[in-house]
Each structure stands twice: as structure tokens, then as C-alpha cells.
Amino acid sequence: MQPEFSYVLQQLMSGFGVTCTIFFLTLVMALPLGLLIAFGSMSNFKPVKLITRAFVWVIRGTPLMLQVIVVFYGPGLWFDTPVSSRLTAVVVAFVINYACYFSEIYRGGIESIARGQYEAGAVLGMTKTQIFFRVILLQVVKRIIPPMSNEIITLVKDTSLARVITVAELIKEAQEIVNIYGILWPIFFTAVFYLIFVGILTLLFNFLEKKLSYFKA
Amino acid sequence: MALLEVKNISKKFGSTSVLRDINFEVEKGEVLVLIGSSGSGKTTLLRCLNFLETPDTGTIVLNGETLVNAGAGVKRENENAVRKKRLHFGMVFQSFNLFPQYNVLRNVTLAMNMLSKESLKKPSPFKLSEIREYRKKCAEIYADNEKKALALIERVGLIDKINNYPCELSGGQCQRVAIARALALSPDILCFDEPTSALDPELTGEVLRVIKGLKSSDRTMIVVTHEMEFARGVADKVIFMSDGIIEETGTPEEVFGNPKSPKTRAFLSKAAEVV
Numbered sequence: 001m002q003p004e005f006s007y008v009l010q011q012l013m014s015g016f017g018v019t020c021t022i023f024f025l026t027l028v029m030a031l032p033l034g035l036l037i038a039f040g041s042m043s044n045f046k047p048v049k050l051i052t053r054a055f056v057w058v059i060r061g062t063p064l065m066l067q068v069i070v071v072f073y074g075p076g077l078w079f080d081t082p083v084s085s086r087l088t089a090v091v092v093a094f095v096i097n098y099a100c101y102f103s104e105i106y107r108g109g110i111e112s113i114a115r116g117q118y119e120a121g122a123v124l125g126m127t128k129t130q131i132f133f134r135v136i137l138l139q140v141v142k143r144i145i146p147p148m149s150n151e152i153i154t155l156v157k158d159t160s161l162a163r164v165i166t167v168a169e170l171i172k173e174a175q176e177i178v179n180i181y182g183i184l185w186p187i188f189f190t191a192v193f194y195l196i197f198v199g200i201l202t203l204l205f206n207f208l209e210k211k212l213s214y215f216k217a
Numbered sequence: 218m219a220l221l222e223v224k225n226i227s228k229k230f231g232s233t234s235v236l237r238d239i240n241f242e243v244e245k246g247e248v249l250v251l252i253g254s255s256g257s258g259k260t261t262l263l264r265c266l267n268f269l270e271t272p273d274t275g276t277i278v279l280n281g282e283t284l285v286n287a288g289a290g291v292k293r294e295n296e297n298a299v300r301k302k303r304l305h306f307g308m309v310f311q312s313f314n315l316f317p318q319y320n321v322l323r324n325v326t327l328a329m330n331m332l333s334k335e336s337l338k339k340p341s342p343f344k345l346s347e348i349r350e351y352r353k354k355c356a357e358i359y360a361d362n363e364k365k366a367l368a369l370i371e372r373v374g375l376i377d378k379i380n381n382y383p384c385e386l387s388g389g390q391c392q393r394v395a396i397a398r399a400l401a402l403s404p405d406i407l408c409f410d411e412p413t414s415a416l417d418p419e420l421t422g423e424v425l426r427v428i429k430g431l432k433s434s435d436r437t438m439i440v441v442t443h444e445m446e447f448a449r450g451v452a453d454k455v456i457f458m459s460d461g462i463i464e465e466t467g468t469p470e471e472v473f474g475n476p477k478s479p480k481t482r483a484f485l486s487k488a489a490e491v492v
Contacts, residue, residue: 117316122303
């Protein structure tokens with residue numbers, strides 16, 4: 001028996017909803033957390049710097065899929081407190097992973113700003129915080145938009161890793177249909193969702209880049 | 218009493234002595250010009266005055282207030298104390314260091330507004346009347362600052378560029394904005410660190426003219442420059458530095474007209490050589 005197209009679409013839409021949830025939650029939390037990690041890895045206090053860099057090394061050095069598994073099964077296995085929500089486990093793993101990648105992009109951006117900008121702010125009587133937020137940050141944002149958009153686009157597609165702990169995201173939903181009805185096209189059809197999503201993001205990044213093109217940094 | 222007294226300033230970077238026992242004084246309204254070859258320590262000296270470097274030894278006294286007393290029981294001062302002290306000095310950098318994301322007017326008013334806002338009493342976040350009062354005061358002060366900034370921008374000849382961004386200006390125009398920005402905080406002493414070294418030859422003139430125009434009885438300036446003609450014209454006092462020490466001090470007539478030290482003579486004749 002062939003399923004109706006509308007039925008397939010409905011199933012895929014529900015999967016896409018989960019995909020979007022993972023994406024937005026990760027983005028909203030990983031962006032600020034990444035900045036925090038970037039500060040840690042640039043800290044003048046050696047222990048903080050070393051621990052942060054070691055942490056980033058571990059997170060970037062192991063597969064995200066493995067991290068999802070560890071976050072989901074780890075607490076139950078080692079601390080006897082099983083994680084009840086699979087989606088939470090996925091989001092936690094994603095936030096940590098992406099925050100580490102973002103932190104390196106932030107660090108590159110921050111370190112690329114000329115020392116003269118800090119000095120100019122300092123001789124004008126600004127505090128370190130004022131210098132960072134009023135002088136440095138926007139220049140950093142402008143510089144990191146291209147690498148950030150790359151990373152964020154990768155995040156859209158990495159959400160498909162959530163199925164490793166059977167979170168019903170887009171690909172997982174499509175696979176279910178494939179398994180039940182023995183047809184292949186729904187799995188191919190998921191590409192349309194990803195393409196449209198990434199298309200919109202690309203437009204958004206272009207818009208941002210244009211918005212900030214009024215100055216050169 | 219001199220406005221600025223610098224005594225026994227020394228500074229090492231690693232094992233290299235950049236400044237060795239520097240002593241000089243600046244009177245109010247005086248223009249002091251520092252000359253000397255690259256690496257002689259002029260810039261480091263200016264940076265010590267602006268708290269961008271910390272000298273290893275020595276004192277810096279301004280108007281009787283000891284700003285720096287290095288070597289005497291090294292303690293780290295908190296940020297606010299340093300900020301307050303460094304505001305006695307203004308700095309114009311070789312590479313302008315304008316804030317690229319702000320237009321000309323904003324570059325000049327940014328720090329002014331931040332400082333004036335700080336001087337206001339923060340309103341309680343729960344009292345609407347206080348917040349309203351605070352906002353009103355802020356707006357008034359900002360308007361005042363803007364007026365002052367516009368006057369300074371006019372003074373450096375860029376009143377038609379207030380809404381332009383630094384990337385739309387020439388190097389000379391950028392440097393003039395930087396001068397207005399430094400003047401905006403009314404420093405006791407305005408320092409220039411090779412203000413024309415990053416400029417094309419045809420743009421140096423406009424910047425030097427502005428600096429010359431700032432000379433007045435109550436404005437004290439310290440200028441590091443390689444423009445000898447300008448130095449001679451603008452200086453009340455000239456210091457020639459070589460290898461981290463003050464080789465010669467005097468009026469421009471003395472230093473340029475009749476240099477005593479052989480090193481000064483060698484430097485000046487090299488500087489005068491035309492290719």
C-alpha cells in the first residue's frame with residue numbers, strides 16, 4: 001500500500017519541527033556559551049586557559065555522535081540518574097559541541113583586532129568592559145560572519161545525528177516511512193527541507209554582511 | 218613648578234634597555250618635541266606617560282600629583298585609578314586608531330558621553346521618576362558634548378564630514394578626527410606619536426598645520442616626530458633621544474642651529490640629506 005503524499009509530508013513536517021527545535025535551542029545557547037569559552041581560552045590565568053583548551057580539544061576531537069550517546073547514557077550508567085528526555089540530551093550535547101567550535105571562531109575574531117583599538121579606548125578612559133562591548137565586539141561580529149555562517153549551516157545538517165538515540169528528527173521520520181512502506185522517495189525528499197532551510201539562512205547571512213558593510217574593520 | 222616632571226624613568230623590554238634614566242620637565246603651554254632615530258625610545262616614553270607601558274623605575278609628577286612611582290613597592294593599581302590618571306594625557310597615535318564602526322561625530326563623542334554618564338548618579342531601577350530624571354540629564358549632557366565635539370571637528374576642518382565613517386576618509390582626515398577625539402576629553406597634556414608617519418607626503422601638511430594651530434598659551438603638547446622643519450617651527454623645547462637616553466635638550470634654535478652632541482649633529486645632517 002502506498003501512503004498518501006500528504007501523509008508523508010505531515011510526518012516529515014513533524015520531524016522537521018524537531019530538527020528546528022534542536023537547531024534553534026543549540027544556536028541560542030551555544031552562541032553566548034562559545035564567547036565564554038573563548039574568554040577562557042584567552043585567559044591570562046594559566047590554569048583556566050589550559051583547562052579550557054583541553055576541554056575544547058576533547059570536544060572537537062571526538063565525534064558529535066559519540067558525545068550525544070555519552071550525554072544520554074552516561075548519567076544513568078555512572079551516576080544512577082538516567083536522562084529522561086532524549087531531546088534534552090541531544091540539545092545538551094549539541095550546545096557543548098557547537099559552543100567549542102564557536103569559541104575558536106570568536107577567539108580568531110577577537111585576536112585579529114588590532115591592539116591599537118584597545119589602546120585607543122584605554123587612553124580615552126574606557127574600562128576594559130566598555131572597550132570590549134563598545135569598540136571591539138561589532139568589529140569581531142563583522143569579521144566572523146563568514147566562518148560563523150559556515151558553522152551554523154553545518155549545524156542544520158548535524159541535527160540528523162540526533163537519531164542515534166532515536167529522537168524523531170527529519171531523517172528519522174523519513175526512515176520510519178521507508179521501513180513501514182518499503183518506498184525510498186521520502187528519504188530523498190528530506191533534502192528539500194534542508195535546502196530551503198539553508199537557503200533562508202544564507203539569505204539572512206548575506207543580509208547581515210550587507211548591513212555591516214558600511215564600515216571596514 | 219613645572220606642569221610635568223619626569224624623573225629617572227627607565228624601561229627594559231626583556232634584556233634590552235629602551236629607556237635609561239630619563240629626566241625632563243614640561244611647563245604649561247609648552248610644546249615639547251621629541252626627535253631621534255627609530256628605536257631610540259621616544260614612542261616608549263610617550264606610552265609610559267599614557268599608561269600604555271609601565272616604567273621599571275622613576276616617577277611622573279603632574280601638577281604636583283605623583284601619577285607614577287615605579288619601583289617603589291610594586292603594587293597593581295586598580296583599573297579605575299589608572300583610568301583617572303591617564304585622562305590627564307591625551308594620545309594621538311601613528312595609525313589613528315579611529316573606531317571604524319562609528320562615524321566622525323560618534324568617534325569624538327563616544328568617550329565623552331561614557332565619562333559624563335559615569336559622573337551621573339545611577340537611578341534606582343524601581344523609581345520611574347528617577348529614571349526619567351536620569352534620562353533627561355543624560356540627553357542634556359549628550360547635547361552639550363555634541364556641541365563641544367562639533368566645535369572641535371570644525372576646528373580640525375572636517376565639519377562637512379561628521380556623518381562619514383573612517384573608511385571614507387583620507388589618512389590625513391582620519392588623523393585630524395583623532396586629534397579632535399583626543400582634544401574632546403580636555404587632557405592636560407596632548408601627546409602625538411609620529412602623527413604623520415603613516416601618511417602620504419601630500420597629506421602630512423594638513424595634519425601638521427592643525428597641530429601647529431593648536432599651539433596656545435594653555436595647551437601643553439608633547440610631539441614625537443620625524444618632520445624636522447615642523448619640529449623646528451612648533452617646538453618650544455626639543456629633546457633629542459638616542460639609544461634610550463636624552464642626548465641633548467634645548468630650544469629649537471640651540472638643538473637645530475647649534476647642536477652640541479656629535480650624535481645630534483650626525484642625526485640632523487642625515488635627516489637633512491635629500492636623496
